[in-house]
Amino acid sequence: MPESTRIRQQPAPHSPHAPAWRLGVKWALSTLAATLVLAALLLPDTGGALQPDRFSRLPVEAIVGAALVLALPRRGRIVAGAAGGLVLGTLTVLNLLGMGFTEYLGRPFNPVLDWGLLPDAQAYVADAMGKPVAIGATLAAAALIAALLGVMALAVVHLAHLLARHRRAATRGTLGATVVWVLCSALSLQISGVPIAADRAASALAIQTRGVRDTLRDEADFRKIAKVDAFGNTPADQLVPDLRGKDMVFTFIESYGRSAIEDPIMAPGVDRTLAARTKALAKSGFHAKSGWLTSATYGGSSWLGHSTTLSGLWIDNQQRYRTAMASDHLSLTKAFQKTGAWDTVGIMPGVQKAWPEQRFYGLDSVRNAFQLGYKGPKFSWSTMPDQYALEAFQRLEHGRKRTKPLMSEVILTSSHQPWAPIPTMVDWDRVGDGSVFDAVEKSGKKASDIITSPSRSRAEYGRSIQYSVTALTEWLQRYGTDDTVLVFLGDHQPIARVSGEHASRDVPISIVAKDPKVLEKVASWGWTDGLRPAHDAPVWKMSAFRDRFLTAYGSTPHPRKG
Structure with missing residues (x-):
């Protein structure tokens, strides 16, 4: 065949x-x-x-x-x-x-x-x-x-x-x-x-x-926006004259969002902490006013929240961030450096590599995760507990004798996800090099047990905010003076698994001081007395804060139009 x-x-x-x-x-x-x-x-x-x-x-x-x-x-x-x-x-x-x-x-x-x-x-x-x-x-x-x-x-x-x-x-x-x-x-x-x-x-x-x-069109448009600055040509002697002589501390608390204060699961514990810390600060002579800012980011990318707050620009993506960092736009912290009346420093426990942003923020020096002397364990993503970072800040910078007051930018990271293990407060005199936190870390919850459970994540997130607020306000009580002014806020809301599918992007912000004249300058803002902003307290875009703050404390606008 x-x-x-x-x-x-x-x-x-x-x-x-x-x-x-x-x-x-x-x-x-x-x-x-x-x-x-x-x-x-x-x-x-x-x-x-x-x-x-x-x-x-x-x-x-x-x-x-x-x-x-x-x-x-x-x-x-x-x-x-x-x-x-x-x-x-x-x-x-x-x-x-x-x-x-x-x-x-x-x-x-x-x-x-x-x-x-x-x-x-x-x-x-x-x-x-x-x-x-x-x-x-x-x-x-x-x-x-x-x-x-x-x-x-x-x-x-x-x-x-x-x-x-x-x-x-x-x-x-x-x-x-x-x-x-x-x-x-x-x-x-x-x-x-x-x-x-x-x-x-x-x-x-x-x-x-x-x-x-x-995105490509926005990149070109934002370059033009960043060149325009209401205070870009303001002479040094006309920047923040009403804060001369004050030790300024600008602090961001990781993921400190509106949900921490108003969510029915997380709010009871956080609100108790805010009420207790408000009362404790008052006994030490400190008083606070608080409001809301709408963050440019949500769930992460904290640097977008930091840069938006301090630049007065709406920086909601990475390209805008890069453009802003390469510009000569005046950041709020750089305004203090420009006056020549302050030493300026950054405390950055979350930074573990080169940080060229130092120039944009006008920081004379920056102490990163490896320059704070910490010898204890990491707490998941956070390189060190907030209490240690604050104590190191006091020892290395804030507590030093100076010929000028100090302006500091401090980033607190203990409330960063996955919220396990969470540090606990220890006696401030026992903080030392951080080794005391070994036992605290070992006895804490495992990240793998928390990250897979929305209910546990929400509970532990609330605890982490309580810890960060407590550490910061205890530091202020312990080391603050009549001339210390603390501005602290959240950088963004936590992820949707914690804050909810339809949560706002609002974060709380507070100004704390002993000098009554400091808070009188912002009396017209309508902010709430104490550390907990009322539900109906004013809500501003985060990018509005720089200009409002500079104006409230006597800065004179001299626009740069690009």
Whole structure:
């Protein structure tokens, strides 16, 4: 029998004579490929929208794709299928990143600016869960991305060939699906409130494209904004004249948000602490006024909150931050340096590498995590307890004899997620080099037990805020003088798992002083007496604080117009 005849007589893989298991495998692969592609086409970019009914829709992209591959020759089908699969895989990666960013930062992932934040996420996992977990998570993420791109490309190519082999049935099915999609779209037909006709992938690509365009446009616009400064040309002798002779302390408490004060689970303990600390400060002669600021960030990226507060610019993304740091815009802390009437210092226990931002903030010197003399254990992400950082600040800077008063920027990190283990207060005389905290850290809760539980996270977050506020105000009682002025605030709300899906971006801010003239200067602001701002206390954008503060304490505007 000729070879060609023998080949023609062999059963085709899809013929009724092919082994049943082979047909089963082929249909299983086809079903899996179709499921993957449909899921990718309908996948939302927020965890809250990840509901079963979202995947019962008819995506127009599948119909258009089917029509395209049916019209193409074999080579064209392979190229179009592989390209479409890579696009779909990339979109899936962006959607997954969007879920993570929405959960932790309260905003979508920006494909232009946010890749640089991923190393910070890895460092956070390493600090919170250990380096092996961080390395494993990084490798798993890389493998997942590679698998998504590869598998999605193979799935689309496989479906393209399947449609071509059954061209007549596929053509009829595509035409029928088109009619159904058009009717459902025109009549706005829904199932359980969800539209049947979907264009999720196309819309997502359009949103990402607009986001890239808007980001590039915003970069150019913000450069112009940063050059304009109401106090940019103010002479040194006309900056903060009403605070001359005062030791100024600007302190950010990590993740200290409105939820800590008003959430029904966290608020009772935090409010008790604020009331007790207000009373204790009053006994020592200190009084406070408090209000609200709306932060430029949420859940993380603390540096955006710090820079917005101190620059008077709305800095809500990494590009704006880089632009501001490279500019000559006058930061609030730099205003004190510019006068020549203050020594200026930064206490940065969270900084563990070079920090060129020192120039923008006008700090004569900066003490980072390695320059505070700490010999104790890390508390998850936080390099040292707030109590130790404050005691080191006193020993190394605030308590030194000086010819000028001191202006300090202090960042407190004990309330940084994952809120385990949390330090506890020790006798101030026993703080020493921090070794006393070994036992405290060992007896604390494990980060892995807290980070996976929303209820535990909320409870421990509240405890961490109580600790940070207590450490700061006890430091003020112990070391503050008649000329000490403390301004402290939160940099952002905690993540949605703690603050809630629809929480505001508000953070509390307080000014504390013994000298009554200091608080009289801000009496017109309508802030609440004490450390706890009232629910209806004024709410300003965080970027408004610099100009209001400079104006309240006698600074004269001399604008720079760019």
